[in-house]
Amino acid sequence: MPTFIAARREYEFVDAQGVTIHYYVWNAAKPRAIVQIAHGLGDHAGRYEALAQVLVQNGYTVYADDHRGHGRTGLAQHGGDHSKLGQLGEGGLRATLAALHQFTGIIQSDHPGVPIVFIGHSWGSVLGQQLVNDHAADFAAVVLTGTAYRTPRHMSAGDLSKRHRALGTTGFEWLSRDPEIVAEFAADELTFAADARKAFGVVDGVRLYGRPKQPLDADVPLLIMIGEEDTLGGERSVQLLAESYIRRGGLTHVEVNVYEGARHEIFNETNRVEVYADLVHWLDTHLPASS
Secondary structure, three states, rough: OOOOOOEEEEEEEEEOOOOOEEEEEEEOOOOOEEEEEEEOOOOOOOHHHHHHHHHHHHEEEEEOOOOOHHHHHHHHOOOOOOHOOOOOOOOOHHHHHHHHHHHHHHHHHHHOOEEEEEEEHHHHHHHHHHHHHHHHHHHHHHEEEEEOOOOOOOOOOOOOOHHHHHOOOOOEEEEEEEEHHHHHHHOOOOOOOOOHHHHHHHHHHHHHOOOOOOOOOOOEEEEEEEEOOOOOOOHHHHHHEEEHHHHHOOOOOOEEEEEEEOOOOOHHHHOOOHHHHHHHHHHHHHHHHHH
């Protein structure tokens, strides 16, 4: 497990619709790159503390925001009403994506000339695919975890917990084989059970779908990491996604890692030390050496 060496600092910015977006920074002394983390649906940035510490230990500064309707951002939007978490507010999915792009701009301003890596998990990876379609050149590398090929056939928008429901009582067993992680998620006042169809409605639900742009405006290295038991898409889905990034997007460095027996949250899985090591090795290999 990671040694905790970096204090988490809290900041905020205001998006185009006036929503205050809360975000967190973990600083490395002399970062070789900045990692922008985008969390999933029903999730929040604070749950990526352990991953952030691993990255800081290996020379990467980390930025992670609570998206609209989520975490401290969502609570502030809705006057502290936890029952409204998941409601994105004015502008919906498009405004959420615009705020994520605005966040990238803040990172660029804070660290001019330093490479930026995008890591998106689950819904964050779906937002990431959309962000990369329009702004691939913003990133030196992209990592998508718990992701899927964004078609109705290859990405589930329904009950992701169904396959693993009999394994426990929380309904969150689909996230990880680690019972402590599952219990922590269930007890966390900033997490919630999320159904994409209910959360986004028909119009924004349709906007989740799409394919890699043909071609992308930059040939960025791409790493896709999922658990074998991930219910969002699965192995066939991410293989199709990888092929599409090569064929349509024009990417030349695409890698897919599928972890045997692992479920949706690979950074919180029982083999997370292995996952952390694979991620850091891939980043070290695909980013320019620090000066």
